[in-house]
Amino acid sequence: MVTFLRVLISLLCSIVLLALFKFFHKFWWVPMRINRVISSQGIRGPPYSFIYGNMKEISIMIKQSTSFPMDISHDIFPRIQPHFDSWLHIYG
Numbered sequence: 683m684v685t686f687l688r689v690l691i692s693l694l695c696s697i698v699l700l701a702l703f704k705f706f707h708k709f710w711w712v713p714m715r716i717n718r719v720i721s722s723q724g725i726r727g728p729p730y731s732f733i734y735g736n737m738k739e740i741s742i743m744i745k746q747s748t749s750f751p752m753d754i755s756h757d758i759f760p761r762i763q764p765h766f767d768s769w770l771h772i773y774g
Contacts, residue, residue, distance in 0.1 A: 726773045744764060744765070746764070747761050
């Protein structure tokens with residue numbers, strides 16, 4: 683009975699460690715690697731925030747751009763994707 687319990691505990695610990703490794707890999711290692719590769723090519727952009735990325739900033743910009751009526755114009759890019767328009771002006 684004691685050996686079965688030890689095997690079960692070790693199995694659960696290994697499953698938890700594997701899940702933590704996958705989480706760390708997906709939400710930290712891959713974005714930092716992509717950021718390093720893009721920075722080495724000379725492309726700049728907003729900094730990465732852990733787990734959510736830039737989604738908070740993007741949602742705020744979209745809410746602000748759609749909160750007022752649009753002028754009569756064919757230039758709809760700043761209204762539909764204001765984060766790209768803003769980052770183009772900031773980072774080039």
